[in-house]
Amino acid sequence: EAxxxxxxxxxxxxxxxxxxxxxxxNMNHEYMSWYRQDPGLGLRQIYYSMNxxxxxxxxxxxxxxVSRKEKRxxxxxxxSPSPNQxxxxxxxxxxTSGSSYNEQFFGPGTRLTVL
Amino acid sequence: RKEVEQDPGPFNVPEGATVAFNCTYSNxxxxxxxxxxxxxxxxxxxxMSVYSSGNEDGRFTAQLNRASQYISLLxxxxxxxxxxxxxxxxxxxxxxxxxxIFGAGTRLAVHP
Numbered sequence: 001e002a003x004x005x006x007x008x009x010x011x012x013x014x015x016x017x018x019x020x021x022x023x024x025x026n027m028n029h030e031y032m033s034w035y036r037q038d039p040g041l042g043l044r045q046i047y048y049s050m051n052x053x054x055x056x057x058x059x060x061x062x063x064x065x066v067s068r069k070e071k072r073x074x075x076x077x078x079x080s081p082s083p084n085q086x087x088x089x090x091x092x093x094x095x096t097s098g099s100s101y102n103e104q105f106f107g108p109g110t111r112l113t114v115l
Numbered sequence: 116r117k118e119v120e121q122d123p124g125p126f127n128v129p130e131g132a133t134v135a136f137n138c139t140y141s142n143x144x145x146x147x148x149x150x151x152x153x154x155x156x157x158x159x160x161x162x163m164s165v166y167s168s169g170n171e172d173g174r175f176t177a178q179l180n181r182a183s184q185y186i187s188l189l190x191x192x193x194x195x196x197x198x199x200x201x202x203x204x205x206x207x208x209x210x211x212x213x214x215x216i217f218g219a220g221t222r223l224a225v226h227p
Contacts, residue, residue: 040219042119042202042218042220043215043217044217045214045215058214090159092215104161104215107158109156
């Protein structure tokens with residue numbers, strides 16, 4: 001079964017204090033993505049990665065960075081968090097071909113509060 | 116205008132009821148369509164894909180109308196365990212990039 005882990009699951013921090021949310025997968029999937037979920041807005045894509053060292057912006061990339069140095073890990077970095085980045089964050093993985101193409105598996109979520 | 120629009124609900128229905136959710140999408144070139152289910156404070160999970168011919172999975176039936184850019188989900192014989200938020204999802208591209216565009220979700224509450 002596909003497994004996506006995120007850490008931390010909950011985080012309260014203050015404006016400007018750099019933080020990293022980790023995402024790790026055990027499925028050897030090429031595609032990994034970060035979303036944020038806010039009430040009334042649905043999930044919006046922040047960044048995605050098609051493979052190692054291949055990343056690109058999603059719809060709401062401002063204030064975020066990512067890296068993909070290994071296939072299994074896709075950390076989300078907030079260099080200088082601000083209160084408008086308070087949200088529920090999900091990492092997702094997916095295949096880019098074959099039977100895994102259409103389904104994405106999501107991690108359990110990270111609830112971030114920036115004071 | 117949002118790319119994917121759903122009635123936010125909530126839909127409050129008794130056990131055993133039939134309930135239908137609708138979703139519209141704005142990009143006529145959208146390629147693939149899905150319904151995801153999200154329990155409170157949990158991650159979304161794929162419920163079913165939606166095909167032009169319509170498809171059924173047990174008590175769940177999904178329909179797609181490309182001409183009207185409209186997707187529906189019908190749940191028959193509702194169970195308490197069906198209480199969740201249902202997310203309408205489309206992909207704008209074909210090929211190897213599986214970007215998902217999510218609706219904000221429709222909340223369903225099934226009561227005894």
